[in-house]
Amino acid sequence: MKVRPVPVVVTAVALLTSLVGCSDAAERREAATEAARAFHAAVAQRNGARACAWLARETVAGLEKAVKLPCARAVLTQDVARLGKLREVRVAGDQAQVAFTGDTVFVGRYETGWKVVAAGCRPRNKGQSYECLIARG
Numbered sequence: 001m002k003v004r005p006v007p008v009v010v011t012a013v014a015l016l017t018s019l020v021g022c023s024d025a026a027e028r029r030e031a032a033t034e035a036a037r038a039f040h041a042a043v044a045q046r047n048g049a050r051a052c053a054w055l056a057r058e059t060v061a062g063l064e065k066a067v068k069l070p071c072a073r074a075v076l077t078q079d080v081a082r083l084g085k086l087r088e089v090r091v092a093g094d095q096a097q098v099a100f101t102g103d104t105v106f107v108g109r110y111e112t113g114w115k116v117v118a119a120g121c122r123p124r125n126k127g128q129s130y131e132c133l134i135a136r137g
Contacts, residue, residue, distance in 0.1 A: 029089040031114045032089060032091060035114035035115060035116055036098040038054050039054035040082070043075060044082070048075050049072045054115060054116050056110065058117075059115070062134075062135055062137025063075060065137050079120070080119055080120040080133055081103045082103075083102050085101045086098070086099075095108050095109070096114075103119060104130060106135075118136065119134045120134050121135075
């Protein structure tokens with residue numbers, strides 16, 4: 001059963017309020033990028049359970065509510081584009097925006113590590129507003 005994607009608007013400013021310089025900024029960029037790549041790899045391999053393990057708890061809840069399926073099935077109904085080449089990683093504290101040529105992924109650092117907060121994101125307005133297929137509810 002193919003379920004229509006449910007777009008959600010995400011404002012980059014709400015997720016990234018300011019760039020913060022820290023000694024571990026490179027480590028945070030790497031960890032955020034790895035979370036985005038691991039999530040996309042799981043989706044590409046059609047492994048919904050593993051993909052959902054990379055999602056933040058509130059993102060799982062938002063996806064399940066929007067699609068009305070358990071996360072492991074719901075995540076595979078969304079037409080999330082392939083990543084493509086890494087363009088830019090912006091880190092602000094415990095949040096990051098990881099931009100690839102095929103997708104922009106928003107991630108956050110939690111007690112359990114870096115998790116995807118929103119994926120399948122495309123800019124709506126220059127530099128600010130994003131429409132995301134998978135996002136917190």
